[in-house]
Amino acid sequence: MPSSQLAASLVAMRASLPRGLIKNDIGMLFLAESLLAYITVDQVIRKTMPFTPFHMGPGAAIKAVTGKYFSLMVFGFAQVAMDVEPLVRILRGDSVLHGFSHTYVGALLIGIISLFIGKAVSERLLRAWNVMVRFRYTRWLVVSPGITWPAAASGAFIGTFSHVFLDSIMHSDMQPFSPFSASNGLLHIMPVGWLYLLCVFLGVSGLMIMLAAGMRNK
Numbered sequence: 206m207p208s209s210q211l212a213a214s215l216v217a218m219r220a221s222l223p224r225g226l227i228k229n230d231i232g233m234l235f236l237a238e239s240l241l242a243y244i245t246v247d248q249v250i251r252k253t254m255p256f257t258p259f260h261m262g263p264g265a266a267i268k269a270v271t272g273k274y275f276s277l278m279v280f281g282f283a284q285v286a287m288d289v290e291p292l293v294r295i296l297r298g299d300s301v302l303h304g305f306s307h308t309y310v311g312a313l314l315i316g317i318i319s320l321f322i323g324k325a326v327s328e329r330l331l332r333a334w335n336v337m338v339r340f341r342y343t344r345w346l347v348v349s350p351g352i353t354w355p356a357a358a359s360g361a362f363i364g365t366f367s368h369v370f371l372d373s374i375m376h377s378d379m380q381p382f383s384p385f386s387a388s389n390g391l392l393h394i395m396p397v398g399w400l401y402l403l404c405v406f407l408g409v410s411g412l413m414i415m416l417a418a419g420m421r422n423k
């Protein structure tokens with residue numbers, strides 16, 4: 206919203222307020238500044254910040270609750286796999302960035318890929334991690350390198366389906382139910398800034414629970 210439009214709507218808002226509610230101009234100025242700051246942050250986030258890492262927030266919260274039944278590493282692999290298509294489309298300069306990968310049918314397919322390739326890649330990374338921390342004072346960080354199939358499957362499919370769900374709220378070029386429907390009922394059900402904050406909140410809470418529980422299973 207341009208600032209002139211914002212100023213006009215604030216004047217209109219002030220006229221509609223009961224007399225004496227905002228006693229002086231400082232209150233009004235504070236309100237205007239807060240609104241302007243919120244709009245600016247929201248615009249900056251929309252334009253510049255990639256959402257992929259924020260998907261890890263809900264993943265951490267799910268991990269904190271489900272423990273060994275959910276692989277956070279395979280979940281992370283699924284997030285990256287989901288955003289390969291938009292990345293390629295950004296580089297190509299396409300007008301639609303979120304195509305087949307950001308549909309529930311696409312999520313099913315990328316979930317299957319993440320299950321098999323993500324599990325193998327994650328186990329390889331865990332083995333490399335164990336080699337890195339095999340020394341005397343870091344030996345306590347060694348983990349079992351195996352990921353069970355149920356944990357890999359929950360990580361992969363919760364990963365891809367939650368990705369489509371969350372992205373549906375913020376991307377207007379998405380058709381999550383394609384090829385069955387072109388609708389997206391979730392679009393803008395909450396401001397994008399709130400969605401980022403929610404993901405950060407879930408991530409921090411999940412990490413704190415995991416740390417408190419001393420959880421070390423991937």
Ligand SMILES: [Zn+2]
Nearest residue numbers: 287288368372
């Ligand atoms: Zn995405």
